[in-house]
Amino acid sequence: xxxxxxxxxxxxxxxxxxxxxxxxxxxxxxxxxxxxxxxxxxxxxxxxxxxxxxxxxxxxxxxxxxxxxxxxxxxxxxxxxxxxxxxxxxxxxxxxxxxxxxxxxxxxxxxxxxxxxxxxxxxxxxxxxxxxxxxxxxxxxxxxxxxxxxxxxx
Ligand SMILES: O=C(NO)N[C@@H](Cc1ccccc1)C(=O)O
Ligand SMILES: [Zn+2]
Numbered sequence: 001x002x003x004x005x006x007x008x009x010x011x012x013x014x015x016x017x018x019x020x021x022x023x024x025x026x027x028x029x030x031x032x033x034x035x036x037x038x039x040x041x042x043x044x045x046x047x048x049x050x051x052x053x054x055x056x057x058x059x060x061x062x063x064x065x066x067x068x069x070x071x072x073x074x075x076x077x078x079x080x081x082x083x084x085x086x087x088x089x090x091x092x093x094x095x096x097x098x099x100x101x102x103x104x105x106x107x108x109x110x111x112x113x114x115x116x117x118x119x120x121x122x123x124x125x126x127x128x129x130x131x132x133x134x135x136x137x138x139x140x141x142x143x144x145x146x147x148x149x150x151x152x153x154x
Contacts, residue, residue, distance in 0.1 A: 002036045002050040006007035007100045007148060013084060016046075016053045016144040019079045020053035022122040026056075030077045033058050040098050041066045044136040046143035049099050055080045060083055066096060071132055077119045081141055084126070085114035093135055095149050109135045 060075035
């Protein structure tokens with residue numbers, strides 16, 4: 001378990017640096033982030049939340065006590081992400097943040113987004129995401145820009 005930064009810590013307000021070295025240390029960080037997220041019953045976690053200001057996050061939606069209706073998806077490591085297109089349509093939904101414990105906020109997100117990112121081996125991936133998975137991506141992407149759901153809450 002890595003220590004998780006809480007709202008107000010400077011690292012959560014920084015714009016994260018691009019990842020340029022895809023080595024075993026990066027793999028180890030991703031592994032530790034995944035375990036930290038799972039211990040906290042999370043469905044996503046961004047590197048700045050574990051005090052590493054890097055453009056890296058993990059999405060791992062799974063039904064759990066905090067999100068019983070979350071869809072099942074294999075954990076996905078997302079590096080140097082870009083949002084290429086976003087639907088006009090926005091959807092309101094409830095979000096939590098591991099850096100803002102015990103709080104839930106209603107947040108508007110794009111229903112669908114086209115994204116491009118690198119995986120742990122540095123391969124580029126490009127795909128459309130929608131619904132709850134698109135919501136997690138937008139939440140984590142915000143963290144890499146120094147934005148939390150407090151700034152997004154309706
Ligand atoms: O704090 C984080 N990630 O940064 N974790 C959130 C991720 C999240 C995003 C969008 C909707 C619901 C939940 C969590 O509660 O697992
Ligand atoms: Zn968060």
